Structures are given as C-alpha cells and as structure tokens.
Amino acid sequence: MIKVAINGYGTIGKRVADAVAAQPDMEVIGVSKTSVSAEAYIAKERGYPLYIADLSKKPAFEKAGLEVAGDVDAMLKAADIVVDATPGGVGEKNRPIYEKLGKKAIFQGGEDHEVAGFSFNAHANYNEAAGKQFARVVSCNSTGLVRIIHAMDQAFGVARVRAVMVRRGADPDDIKRGPIDAIVLNPATIPSHHGPDVKTVLPQIDIVTLAMIVPTTFMHMHTIQMDLKKETTREEVLKVFEDHSRIGLVRKATGIKSNAELREYTQDLGRPRTDLWENGVFEESVSVLNGKEFYCFQAIHQEADVIPENIDCIRALMGTVKDPQESIRMTNKALGLVAIG
Ligand SMILES: NC(=O)C1=CN([C@@H]2O[C@H](COP(=O)(O)OP(=O)(O)OC[C@H]3O[C@@H](n4cnc5c(N)ncnc54)[C@H](OP(=O)(O)O)[C@@H]3O)[C@@H](O)[C@H]2O)C=CC1
Numbered sequence: 001m002i003k004v005a006i007n008g009y010g011t012i013g014k015r016v017a018d019a020v021a022a023q024p025d026m027e028v029i030g031v032s033k034t035s036v037s038a039e040a041y042i043a044k045e046r047g048y049p050l051y052i053a054d055l056s057k058k059p060a061f062e063k064a065g066l067e068v069a070g071d072v073d074a075m076l077k078a079a080d081i082v083v084d085a086t087p088g089g090v091g092e093k094n095r096p097i098y099e100k101l102g103k104k105a106i107f108q109g110g111e112d113h114e115v116a117g118f119s120f121n122a123h124a125n126y127n128e129a130a131g132k133q134f135a136r137v138v139s140c141n142s143t144g145l146v147r148i149i150h151a152m153d154q155a156f157g158v159a160r161v162r163a164v165m166v167r168r169g170a171d172p173d174d175i176k177r178g179p180i181d182a183i184v185l186n187p188a189t190i191p192s193h194h195g196p197d198v199k200t201v202l203p204q205i206d207i208v209t210l211a212m213i214v215p216t217t218f219m220h221m222h223t224i225q226m227d228l229k230k231e232t233t234r235e236e237v238l239k240v241f242e243d244h245s246r247i248g249l250v251r252k253a254t255g256i257k258s259n260a261e262l263r264e265y266t267q268d269l270g271r272p273r274t275d276l277w278e279n280g281v282f283e284e285s286v287s288v289l290n291g292k293e294f295y296c297f298q299a300i301h302q303e304a305d306v307i308p309e310n311i312d313c314i315r316a317l318m319g320t321v322k323d324p325q326e327s328i329r330m331t332n333k334a335l336g337l338v339a340i341g
C-alpha cells in the first residue's frame with residue numbers, strides 16, 4: 001500500500017483524501033490543517049489522522065474535541081508521498097521540507113510550473129513522471145483544456161487553439177470572494193495563464209487563452225475553437241469524446257444548457273459532493289465547420305477535475321503502475337467515475 005499524506009485538507013485536499021482512501025493500492029496516513037474548522041470534524045468523522053502545522057495550537061484542537069496526531073513533520077515522515085493541497089504559494093515554501101526529508105510530492109495548479117519542474121496530466125504525459133521526486137497537477141481549467149486538446153491532437157492533429165474561460169467567481173463555501181454583480185476581466189491582458197500552463201504539458205500546441213470571472217460558484221465554462229490538421233466530421237469528434245474515459249458528453253436530450261442544471265444532474269446522479277470529475281462537453285455545441293474548424297462549449301468543475309489526476313500522479317511518481325491506461329482504469333473504477341453521456 002502506498003502511504004499518502006495530504007498536506008492541506010481544504011477544497012482539493014479533502015477530495016484527494018477520499019479518493020486515496022477509495023483506491024485498492026493506497027492509504028491515507030494523515031491530513032493536515034492549521035485551524036479548527038468544519039473540515040477538521042470531517043477528517044475526524046472519516047477516520048483520517050489529523051496533523052497540524054503549528055503544535056502550539058494543539059490545545060485549541062483538543063478543546064474542540066479533535067485529537068491531534070502530531071505536527072506536519074511527523075506526518076511527512078510517515079508518508080511515502082505527499083499531496084500538497086495547501087493554498088497557492090504555500091507549496092513553494094513547503095518544497096524545501098520535502099527535499100530535506102527526501103519525500104516525493106505532488107503540488108497543485110496554484111503553484112508555478114517551476115515548483116516541480118514537471119507538470120502532469122494522466123492521459124498526456126504519465127510516463128514522463130517516472131523517477132521524478134516532484135510533479136505539479138495543472139490547474140482545473142488547464143486540466144480540462146489539456147484533456148480535450150490532447151484527445152483531439154491524437155485523433156486529428158491540432159494546428160492551433162483559441163479558447164475563452166468564463167471562470168467561477170468563488171468556490172461554493174468561499175464567502176469572502178466575488179464578484180457579486182460584475183464580469184471581471186481576469187486578466188484584462190491576453191493571454192491568460194491557461195495557455196502557457198497547457199504548454200507545460202503539451203509544449204507543441206499553439207494556444208492563446210482569454211479569461212474572465214463571473215458571479216457563479218458551480219464550474220467554469222469554456223468556449224473552445226481548434227484548427228485541425230486533418231479533415232473530420234462532427235460524428236468522428238463525438239466518437240473520440242465517447243471513447244475518452246474523462247471526457248463526458250452533456251447530451252442534447254437532457255436539456256441541460258447551464259452549469260446550474262449540470263450541477264443538479266451530478267447531484268441527482270449521487271456523485272460525492274456533486275463532483276463532475278470529467279470534462280462536460282455540451283453535445284449540441286460540438287461543431288466542425290469547413291472540415292477542419294472545431295468548436296465546442298465545455299463545463300469544468302473546478303473542485304473536482306484535478307482529483308483523479310492527483311491519484312494517477314501518485315502511481316506515476318511512485319512507479320508502481322507503469323501503464324497509464326491501467327492507472328486511469330483503476331482510479332476511475334475506485335471513484336465510480338463513468339463519464340456522463
Ligand atoms: N479550489 C479550486 O477550485 C482549485 C484549487 N486548486 C489549487 O489547489 C490548491 C489548494 O486550493 P484549495 O483546496 O482551494 O484551498 P483551500 O483554501 O480550500 O484549502 C487549503 C488547505 O490548506 C490548509 N493549510 C493552509 N496553510 C497550511 C500550511 N502551512 N500547512 C498545512 N496546511 C495548510 C488549510 O487549512 P486551514 O483552513 O486550517 O488553514 C486548508 O485546509 C491551490 O494551489 C489551488 O490553486 C486547483 C484546482 C481547483
């Protein structure tokens with residue numbers, strides 16, 4: 001069993017912990033927090049040993065009825081690998097600690113590519129992780145872009161990509177962020193960070209991205225245009241998506257035309273925390289014009305799509321499963337990830 005520590009038990013960390021616990025070849029040896037909050041009670045309820053960054057806060061946790069297993073250092077020492085899901089920028093500060101302890105670590109998209117020097121996506125570059133100490137799972141939007149661009153590139157060759165990200169303003173629990181009544185260019189300059197981020201995994205792709213944020217919490221929405229190298233048809237493209245285990249199709253027949261209805265759908269499907277782990281490509285939007293111009297809309301659930309990628313990244317760095325497809329199959333099966341559509 002691979003012993004996994006999750007440093008930072010928040011939006012991403014709590015999902016990674018449950019996903020690790022569901023795998024047949026991994027166990028959660030601990031999760032960490034800095035403060036007493038609702039998530040700490042969830043860790044207790046799940047039976048995950050709770051570690052804290054600063055031991056001087058131990059009495060506050062114990063007063064709240066939360067047993068503290070030790071400090072983060074102790075958790076790291078007990079682990080084979082660490083998933084760092086601390087807020088963006090903290091991972092970079094943690095890196096020297098992992099180096100000193102000789103521990104493998106996975107960082108998240110809030111960190112720069114340079115934190116690990118290697119950015120990961122299971123379908124695109126699993127085998128390149130072999131022998132590395134560090135990897136970074138690219139951000140949620142970048143993961144969604146890499147999945148669809150890589151699939152299209154494999155099938156038809158991608159000459160160039162132009163994409164617009166309509167980003168959610170905040171996660172559902174995040175009461176401090178907005179906007180409440182605005183469309184904010186984020187950034188106003190072009191490109192947004194997503195295009196360069198995609199190139200950390202797919203360096204050959206010509207891509208320019210634009211981004212803005214809007215007052216919603218459930219998912220980002222992408223408009224994507226790709227120029228293809230080979231002529232194709234809408235039917236052939238739909239077949240590529242149907243055959244991809246992490247690209248789902250929001251079928252026309254469902255009538256779903258928004259992030260809100262899609263979230264209701266994942267909730268009704270009984271997905272844990274309503275998570276849409278796969279890309280949600282809107283079937284009706286899939287268009288091929290003039291044989292080589294591809295267009296679509298896709299929804300990306302920011303809290304969820306990077307979770308299966310973190311799990312595959314654990315196996316890829318540990319070197320326990322050599323075949324990417326085998327790891328992807330194991331991860332999907334353990335999560336119950338059967339792409340919608
Ligand atoms: N949320 C999202 O939509 C996505 C986020 N990401 C990336 O994932 C990373 C994590 O983001 P997210 O889960 O949203 O962040 P959250 O703020 O939800 O969670 C961060 C967690 O880290 C803990 N923490 C903070 N500082 C430390 C520390 N020094 N040592 C140990 N734990 C610490 C916090 O504990 P406490 O609350 O007790 O301080 C909290 O549990 C970021 O890089 C982000 O960019 C990637 C894709 C999507």
Ligand SMILES: O=C(OP(=O)(O)O)[C@H](O)COP(=O)(O)O
Pocket residue numbers: 109110139140141142167169302
């Ligand atoms: O990784 C994310 O977005 P991104 O792909 O736009 O960087 C997550 O939605 C977190 O983004 P945030 O920086 O708005 O918290």
